[in-house]
Amino acid sequence: MDVALSPNGRRLMRVFFALVILFLYAPIAILLVFSFNSSPVPVFPLSGFTLGWYHDFLTNADIRGALETSAIIAAVSSVGAVVLGILAAIGLTRRRFRGQLGVTALLLSPLVIPLLVLGVSMALLFHELGMQRSMYTVMIGHIVISVPYTILVIRPRLGQIDASLGEAAYDLGAGPLTTFRTVTLPLILPAVVSAFMIAFTISFDEFPVASFLVGPRQTFPVYLYAALRFPSQLPQVIAVAVVVLLVSLAVIVAAELWRRRAEARLEAA
């Protein structure tokens, strides 16, 4: 006898699971359908098939500009967050020191701060410093948001690696940077790549903090938010959003599969 579920319970659960999946995916599917619908407003009955909205957004300079801005910000801020994350993760796993608990708490605390509060307070900081809002202020904010995630991804991987590998490199006369480059980095690379992907997706999709820190160049979510108020652009916005959604989904799944395979290969070696 199965101790967790009766046969009927199992059947019921399976139906429930399917219903929830339907609930989760139906709205996305509806968006997909309307992105190919020729009517400029998303209403039933469907009026006809078109690729026009996709064509429109490809030629829409505002949308392309916003996507580009978001890509630049996401690339820079995720590199920054990963560098800080690696340093912090090594410091937290390979060293023991006074106040370690407090430092860990500080480094992870952006996870729980409401992003609204973070956005407001950083806007006040830049106001006090007399710094203009720009792409750089958004990058700084996104690094703050992403650092805890990169630490959480990289730290467990460092924990799995035998610290004596690094010690051996020191004993053989390698400096800290050489040791990192030739021993530590190759071993934690899968985690580093996945930390980078996570930070990139967070930044690319982040709205609350960006909305307070953004300068004249809008990020994509900021553009999307503004565009949701102009119904005339709705189908175009839906089309571009669908593309972004599918690309991000594909990237996330590919990255996760790659990480698993790479880590398995490192285990085997």
Next chain:
Amino acid sequence: MGAGEGGLTVEAATSEPAAAPRRRRRRRLTTPALLGLPVAWLAVFFLAPIAIVAAYSVDVLVLFPGPHGFTISAWRSLFSDTPYLHLFAKSVEMSLIVSAIVVLVAYPLAYFLALSGTKRKYILLLVLIAPFLTSYLLRVLAWKVILGDQGVINTFLFWTGLRSPEHPLSFLLYSRFAVMLVLGYVWLPFVALPIFVTLETLDRGLLEAASDLYASRLQAFVRVTLPLSAPGLVAAFLFVFIPTVGEFITPSLVGGTGGYMYGNQIVDLFGTGFPDWETGSVLALFLLAVIAILTLVFVRFLRAGEAQAA
């Protein structure tokens, strides 16, 4: 010599001759070299901004030039001026309901995946979580398209003749209902994760033991599974509650006036209309304090659980 960090603590404890380790330690990066930059980044761009908000909340810093100085009048008015507190209570209530419903829906899903022995449980879990990894705004947009007076549901009802175009179901969009529905939709996939993790690590042998001792499945669930999954359950609840109580995007897109939340109030106080940074700072800090306390209580709870288990 033992490995890395373990080796160092052992040395310290047994006070071996320290010459060799000292030489090595000099060549390794020091702890400040590793942690200095991350800690400094967060001190400047995370702690300092909060300190500035605090300064605004007590009028040490002000938006408009003029006489100012330390005063707690803005704080006093938060607790006496009931509209803000009412709004906070309303947000807490909405957020509590959403969190409770979402956890109740996610628990059986996680239970099914973790304990039914389904092959492909990780693939099903990925399918469940994937929507969470996609654009937040896009998922809100989807519901805007679905719920509006001219939205998918209403036009579908007109088209099929179930409802006349003069009388759409207008409570669907720009209401408290819409906000709660969308928040639940957005957070549901994410919440299954912490519950799944605790149930996954649960020792099935315990359930078999319960069954051998003639416990029914329900008894085994109530007396074994449920208590052991409590940390995951509480974590899941807080994972929804913390971000939704200060939410402002969803209410501003689908909430109308009925769905206006505490977070919207904060945004408006820092907005361009009638800015009042002092009051806004008080509201923001109050929200932060409530969430910080919840987090601390939760961490304590987890540690107590670990201590008990050990």
